Every structure is written in structure tokens, then in C-alpha cells.
Amino acid sequence: MARFVWYITKRVLNYVVMIFVATSLTYFLASSFMSPRSNYESRTPRPPQESIEASLDRANLNDKTPIMERYQKWLGGIFTKFDWGMTPQGGSVNQEMSGRIGASVKLMLFPTVLSIAIGVSLGVYTAQRQYHWQDRFWSGVASVFLVIPTVVLAILVVFFAIEINSAAGTRIFYVTGLQSYTGGNVFLEFLDFLQHMILPTIVLTIISAVGYHLNQRTYLLDEMHADYVRTARAKGLTRKQAIRKHALRASLIPTSVNVAFSIAGIFTGAVMTEKIFAIHGLGEYFINAINGNNIHGAVAVAAFSGVCTLAGALLADLFAAALDPRIKMS
Amino acid sequence: MEEQNESRKLTNAELELQADAAGAGEVKRISYAGLIARRFFRQKSAIAGLIVLGVMVLIAVVGPMVCPYDYTEPDFAAINVPPNAQHWFGTDGGGFDLFACVAHGLGRSLVIGISYALLTMVIAAVIGTAIAYVRGWGEKVGMWILDMLLVIPSFLLVAMIVRAASGATGWLVLILGLTAFGWIGYARTLRTMALSLRERDYVKAAKYMGVHPMRIIVRHLIPNLGSILIIDTVLGVIAGINSETAYSFLGLGIKSPDTSLGLILSQGSSAMLSGPWIVLIPSLVLVVLCVSMQLIGDGLRDAFDPYSRAAGSVDDDTDDDGDQK
Numbered sequence: 001m002a003r004f005v006w007y008i009t010k011r012v013l014n015y016v017v018m019i020f021v022a023t024s025l026t027y028f029l030a031s032s033f034m035s036p037r038s039n040y041e042s043r044t045p046r047p048p049q050e051s052i053e054a055s056l057d058r059a060n061l062n063d064k065t066p067i068m069e070r071y072q073k074w075l076g077g078i079f080t081k082f083d084w085g086m087t088p089q090g091g092s093v094n095q096e097m098s099g100r101i102g103a104s105v106k107l108m109l110f111p112t113v114l115s116i117a118i119g120v121s122l123g124v125y126t127a128q129r130q131y132h133w134q135d136r137f138w139s140g141v142a143s144v145f146l147v148i149p150t151v152v153l154a155i156l157v158v159f160f161a162i163e164i165n166s167a168a169g170t171r172i173f174y175v176t177g178l179q180s181y182t183g184g185n186v187f188l189e190f191l192d193f194l195q196h197m198i199l200p201t202i203v204l205t206i207i208s209a210v211g212y213h214l215n216q217r218t219y220l221l222d223e224m225h226a227d228y229v230r231t232a233r234a235k236g237l238t239r240k241q242a243i244r245k246h247a248l249r250a251s252l253i254p255t256s257v258n259v260a261f262s263i264a265g266i267f268t269g270a271v272m273t274e275k276i277f278a279i280h281g282l283g284e285y286f287i288n289a290i291n292g293n294n295i296h297g298a299v300a301v302a303a304f305s306g307v308c309t310l311a312g313a314l315l316a317d318l319f320a321a322a323l324d325p326r327i328k329m330s
Numbered sequence: 331m332e333e334q335n336e337s338r339k340l341t342n343a344e345l346e347l348q349a350d351a352a353g354a355g356e357v358k359r360i361s362y363a364g365l366i367a368r369r370f371f372r373q374k375s376a377i378a379g380l381i382v383l384g385v386m387v388l389i390a391v392v393g394p395m396v397c398p399y400d401y402t403e404p405d406f407a408a409i410n411v412p413p414n415a416q417h418w419f420g421t422d423g424g425g426f427d428l429f430a431c432v433a434h435g436l437g438r439s440l441v442i443g444i445s446y447a448l449l450t451m452v453i454a455a456v457i458g459t460a461i462a463y464v465r466g467w468g469e470k471v472g473m474w475i476l477d478m479l480l481v482i483p484s485f486l487l488v489a490m491i492v493r494a495a496s497g498a499t500g501w502l503v504l505i506l507g508l509t510a511f512g513w514i515g516y517a518r519t520l521r522t523m524a525l526s527l528r529e530r531d532y533v534k535a536a537k538y539m540g541v542h543p544m545r546i547i548v549r550h551l552i553p554n555l556g557s558i559l560i561i562d563t564v565l566g567v568i569a570g571i572n573s574e575t576a577y578s579f580l581g582l583g584i585k586s587p588d589t590s591l592g593l594i595l596s597q598g599s600s601a602m603l604s605g606p607w608i609v610l611i612p613s614l615v616l617v618v619l620c621v622s623m624q625l626i627g628d629g630l631r632d633a634f635d636p637y638s639r640a641a642g643s644v645d646d647d648t649d650d651d652g653d654q655k
Contacts, residue, residue: 147620149575
């Protein structure tokens with residue numbers, strides 16, 4: 001047990017160093033490619049020079065201050081007060097981000113669960129029918145969805161939803177936002193939420209279910225041809241029993257590793273889907289930050305994504321260690 | 331009798347030499363590339379993918395020449411008209427001919443996708459195999475740096491760089507930005523592949539003969555990853571096209587006056603009711619383009635895989651001959 005704790009501690013320490021270096025690099029990258037000064041200079045009428053300098057200094061975004069000085073001040077704020085800095089407009093990044101994480105989780109939770117359930121079951125179903133028409137059909141569908149750009153998929157879904165809406169004569173699907181009902185009826189409010197959620201959920205579910213399906217199919221096919229499954233068959237188990245009791249269990253180990261990464265992804269949201277469906281989550285915040293020269297905001301989102309990625313990696317290690325008897329903690 | 335026993339012990343190579351000595355026409359030889367090509371063209375789906383890609387390239391190259399309109403010049407006499415004889419794909423809300431825009435955007439997508447794929451593969455192959463080859467501390471440090479660079483999703487990092495892209499040279503900035511963070515994942519995979527290669531005798535032999543490490547990497551390690559590199563490059567084109575579409579749609583990649591499929595989609599998505607053809611046509615082009623690349627990639631994978639069906643069998647060959655006759 002002590003060994004296990006030591007192993008995990010070492011991992012976490014390494015990850016903390018990685019996050020620190022990666023975030024710092026992102027800060028320098030963002031600082032050299034974004035210019036908050038242009039936000040003020042492009043205003044009409046152009047504000048007086050002193051006021052521009054003062055606003056930039058207040059937000060610690062003035063490019064006339066040496067970059068290392070700005071970096072130190074920014075880092076100091078994070079380590080002492082967990083303050084991720086200010087936007088060029090003077091807003092607090094912490095405040096703007098915290099609300100958006102909730103929206104991202106609301107958006108991502110259901111599609112993540114759904115895509116795992118659908119993807120893994122399809123993978124198991126098709127692997128057992130390799131080279132049959134079911135396998136060919138579903139693998140063909142999956143490889144088409146695998147390559148078409150997310151934008152195209154989302155736009156086509158929106159297009160057909162609008163067609164259905166105009167054919168039905170009422171608004172069945174809403175294509176923007178998460179909520180629009182303001183009354184007090186809980187049932188209507190929930191219905192309204194579903195009407196908004198269904199399209200982004202379809203898009204996100206398709207995108208990630210495809211990966212689960214193709215991976216699970218490969219994993220199970222690999223295990224089905226393993227020696228121990230043949231042994232199980234030789235001892236008298238039927239094909240179905242051998243697959244369910246032996247091959248399927250082993251094939252779920254790598255899948256659980258992927259699941260761990262998906263769990264972390266719930267918090268970071270989805271840039272393209274959020275932008276297309278106008279959902280005010282973290283992904284949309286990132287794009288707005290980039291377009292608005294909001295250096296601190298963009299770096300904070302990147303750092304948060306990094307933390308989520310590594311939390312996913314750690315979770316994946318733990319899942320694998322818990323499920324796979326072949327892995328020893330050493 | 332004795333001679334027969336003798337000949338049974340001969341290896342294939344020796345048998346081939348004997349056949350060669352017996353005279354021309356005994357053995358028909360094909361090169362490795364010829365073999366791969368033969369296996370590739372045995373697959374109908376791969377041929378279909380190649381033909382579709384050819385048509386796409388043709389549209390991108392010849393389209394702007396045969397189209398009477400230019401993608402930069404609006405036709406104010408025809409604003410937002412559906413596809414007709416004059417404007418083959420219709421026009422958008424600004425009066426721009428959609429066929430001219432799509433042909434130009436398709437060219438952009440292809441150029442960006444192909445250069446991205448080639449550049450990332452070259453960088454990833456050199457760095458990935460170099461990390462595997464140096465071993466020891468160099469390998470540890472190299473892997474740590476690769477892992478560190480992968481911590482933050484590269485989509486976010488690329489977005490920071492390409493937002494500066496604008497004007498006529500924006501597509502160059504986009505290629506550079508995509509490449510800057512696109513190679514890391516591939517380098518990691520290729521390093522894993524190179525782990526078994528570095529133990530091979532010919533690599534050791536070269537090393538102890540004093541061959542320069544860079545030369546070993548370029549002459550021995552990378553060529554032996556050739557099949558994987560070729561397949562990954564073809565699939566990398568899809569990744570490049572997808573990224574271009576995503577960034578241009580978000581307003582970060584290609585910007586007007588230049589145009590690309592992603593940009594047309596983003597302009598069309600706001601006018602989906604009044605001009606559905608503006609989003610449907612570029613969407614269709616993108617789907618067809620990506621699926622054709624996927625078919626080619628799958629075809630190549632099967633052609634390189636000695637165990638796949640594309641390797642053919644004796645029966646297949648006689649069948650083929652029978653069909654031809």
C-alpha cells in the first residue's frame with residue numbers, strides 16, 4: 001500500500017510540474033500573439049493615451065512592461081490568491097469562468113454517458129459479427145462520421161432540425177442556447193430544456209460514440225482470438241459464454257482508460273458545438289477570449305483543460321490498476 | 331533424384347536466380363512499389379476513392395479557369411439566387427458566385443491538408459525516431475517534453491497562433507500554426523514503433539561501423555516505418571482539412587478576402603433558411619473529400635498489410651484472369 005501511495009504521489013508531482021511548465025509556455029505564447037492594446041486603440045473616439053496605459057497597467061496586460069515582470073505578477077496572483085488575472089475590460093477571469101464550467105458540464109454530461117453506452121454496445125455487437133452485413137454497415141457508418149468535420153455534422157443537424165420545425169409549423173427544436181422558458185412551471189421548464197439540449201446532444205454523442213465503437217470492436221476482436229478464449233471454448237463453453245465471461249471482460253480494460261479521459265473532458269466542454277449552438281460554456285469562452293485579446297482568460301481555460309487532461313490520465317492509471325491484474329504498481 | 335533433392339533445399343532467392351539464368355520470361359518480377367500498387371488497385375473502394383479525389387483536384391485546378399466568375403467579384407445582378415445555368419452553385423447574400431468560391435476553397439483545403447500532413451509527418455518521423463534512438467537520459471527528457479506539450483489540448487494552442495492569420499497569406503500562417511503543434515502526437519506513436527526497430531541487427535551493425543546517428547535515423551529507421559508513415563500522411567490530410575474547416579468557421583483561420591470551405595460554411599450558417607444551398611454544397615464537398623481520402627487510406631493500409639485480403643490468393647488470380655479472358 002505504501003508503495004502504491006508513493007507511486008501515485010510521484011505521478012502527481014510530475015503532473016504538477018508539467019502543468020506549471022505548459023501553462024507558463026501558453027502564457028508566453030498568448031502574450032506574443034495577442035495584443036490587448038489594440039482593443040483600446042481601435043475604439044472610436046480613441047481614448048487618451050494615458051487612460052489606455054492606465055487601463056492596461058491595471059489589468060497587468062501592458063506590453064510596455066517587460067514580459068517577465070508581468071509574468072511574475074500574474075504568477076504571484078495565482079499562487080497567493082488563486083486569482084487568474086483580469087480581462088482587458090477589467091473583469092475578473094475567475095468570476096467569468098466559474099459560471100461557464102456549469103454550462104459546459106450541463107451540456108457534456110448526458111452525451112458522454114450516452115456515447116459510451118451506445119459506442120461500447122455497438123462495438124461489442126459488431127465484433128461478434130465480424131464480416132457480416134451488420135458489421136460492415138455499422139463500421140461503414142462509423143468511418144463516415146469519423147472523418148466528416150464536426151462543423152459539417154452540426155450544421156447538417158441544425159439544417160434538418162429547421163426543416164422539421166418549418167414542416168411541423170411549430171418550434172420543436174431550438175438551435176441556440178440551453179434555456180429560453182421563463183415561467184414557473186417545472187414540467188414546461190424541463191421540456192424547454194430538452195428541446196434545447198437534443199440537437200447538441202445528438203452531435204456530441206455521434207462524435208464520441210464513433211470512437212468508442214471502433215475501439216471497442218478492435219479490442220474485443222483482439223481478445224476473441226487470444227489463446228485463453230480458445231482454451232475456454234475447448235473446455236466446453238459456448239462461443240457466447242466464452243466471449244461474455246472472458247474476452248469481453250479483458251476488452252473493457254482499455255475502454256475504461258478511454259472513459260477516464262472522457263470524464264475529464266466533461267468539464268472542458270466542446271469548442272465547436274458550443275460555438276455553433278450558442279451555449280455559453282468554457283469552449284465558447286475560450287474563442288471569445290482569443291478574439292477579444294483576453295490573454296488571461298485564454299491561458300486560464302488552457303490551464304484548466306490541462307488539469308482536466310492530467311486528472312483523466314491519473315484516473316486512467318487507477319482504472320487500469322484496479323481492473324487489470326497484470327499491472328503491478330512498481 | 332539427387333538433383334531434385336538438391337533443388338528442394340534451395341531458397342526462393344536461389345530459385346529466382348536459377349530462373350533468371352534460364353532466360354528471360356521465366357520469372358516476372360515487380361518492384362515493391364509495384365506490388366503495393368497492384369494490391370491497392372485490387373480494391374474497388376480504393377479505386378473509387380482515388381477517382382473521387384481526382385475529380386476534386388480537377389475541380390480545384392480547372393474550376394476557377396472555366397468558371398466565368400471570380401471568387402472576389404460579386405455579381406450584383408444576382409444576389410442570393412439558387413443554383414442555375416449561369417451560377418452553377420448559385421450565389422450567396424453578397425452576390426459572390428458559389429462555384430468560384432467552392433472551387434477556390436477546395437483548393438485551399440487541399441493545399442492546407444496536404445502540406446500539413448507532409449510537414450507534420452516529416453517532423454514527427456525525425457523527432458520520434460531520434461528520441462527512440464538516443465536512449466538513456468535523452469529519451470527520458472524527450473518523452474517528458476512531448477508529454478508536457480500534449481497536456482494542453484493543441485486545438486487551443488493552435489487557435490492562439492492562427493488568430494493572427496489574415497489577408498492573402500493567411501493560409502500560410504494557418505499551415506505553420508497547425509504544424510507547430512500537430513506533430514507531437516504522431517511523434518509519440520512513431521517513437522513507440524521505433525522501439526523495436528532500434529534493436530534490429532542492421533541498426534546495431536550500422537552503429538558499430540561508426541555511421542552517424544542522423545544517417546542511421548534517415549537511412550535505416552525512417553524507411554522501415556515507411557508504410558505507417560504513408561498511411562498516416564494520407565489520414566493526416568483529413569485531419570488538416572478538418573482543422574482548417576474548424577478554425578475558419580470560428581473566424582480564426584482563413585479570413586476574407588480569401589475564402590475557404592470553412593469560411594463559406596460560417597457565412598452560410600447564418601442564412602440557412604434563405605439560402606440552404608450555401609451550406610449544403612460546401613458540406614457535401616467536404617464530406618465527399620474526407621470520405622474519399624479515408625477510402626484511399628484504408629486501401630493503402632490493406633495494400634501494405636501482408637495478411638489482408640488485398641494480398642490476394644491463388645484463386646483470386648485465376649478468377650481475375652478468367653474475367654479478363
